Amino acid sequence: MTIVGLGDEVPSGAVVVVVDVIRAFTTAAVAFERGVTDIVCVPSVQAGRGLRAQHPDRLLVGESHGLRPADYDFGNSPADLAAAELDGRGLIQATSNGTRGLAQYPDPAALLAVAAVNVGATARWIRQHHPAVPYAIVCTGSTAEDRACARHLSALIDGLEPRREDLVAGIEEGAAQHAAAYARKPAADRVDLSRDLPFCREVDRSDFAMVGEIRDGHVRLLKV
Template identity: 70%
Template sequence: MSIVDRDAEVPPGAVVVVVDVIRAFTTAAVAFERGATDIVCVPSVEAGRAFRRAHPDRLLAGETSGLRPADFDFGNSPAEMATARLDGRGLIQATTNGTRGLARHRNPAALLAVSAANVGATARWITRRHPGTRYAIVCTGSTAEDRACATYLSALLHGADPSRADLVAGIVAGAAEHARSYARKPASGRVDLSGDLPYCCDVDRSGLALVGAVGADHVTLTPVPA
């Protein structure tokens, strides 16, 4: 097994890598740069609110249809997260694709979240800690950027030297797909990705693998040097 879509059934015991480039796991990578201690990923905004009621010290980040809910501290935006002061704070993240896809996998050998920002670190972490273990790279979105990142990661895991230019081109193409989709919505429902795209295209800006610990109804990501 190699690259699969979000709804694919992944057998227990595989290394599972969940991809969301625009924007969940790029945002997560930036949050760790800004000092977040960990990120609790939940499958819905309702679950995020419930988790914060139980843990009011945590900050809440995420989106519904791409937009930040009014009661959330942050949206699903790496550009926004890049100015946040997060030293020593834990986050909760709830997104349409990335965190929902991450929470589906209950019995992996290892569970990781990846974007272009940490794709190289993710490959190194897997190669060093789980050599020879079967893996599944899960594309949580249907647009070009996740497939491009998954293809790049798979090539790294096979010992190849993939083209960064091809990866960036795939991300740009995916952003254009998102833009065309948003253009069909009323002005109040549109999302401007122009500020986030440079972060999404910044291949290997992070040297951290985002490793997930599976909880009862969530996955907690922690940053691990590769």
């Protein structure tokens, strides 16, 4: 087991789990709950636009510096997607950390996306399908919530019983760090996370893993 940051070296042939709690993979999990068929994760907002030009039936979801690009259908917001009609639709998602992180690992034994909402299901999937394979958990952000989720996931994979309260406390700490960072920005550049944080804190809300299929320039996430 190893817990690393985005850009750090990952062992060859490991199961790679990419973490983004606030908010990319919480958003993705809620989208799957709402009935989306798959989510194509791309490393940049511009790549999302290019892929949508090829697949105009797909909805664009994502953010640039935390804010929804003007031509995107939805921002990187689980609260917005929880209220959307998505059944049977395919998504394209582009975020600064989470989806960009997925694109950096071309040859893993398996590639998964995780947030607190599906951390338990992710651990069960790994233990069932790759019980003897080394794994690397990649924290895409520098704030506390991703590290807390990584520690929780690692303990579950190893057969331990980590405390949910510790994970929630880590998410709260990370949310405070985000809020402090946004408070230093001009008002127009600030992101209000208040509607999204209840989703981000809801540990094991989703009973599925999100497994990636590596394609040319993007990763296709499936609910399994």
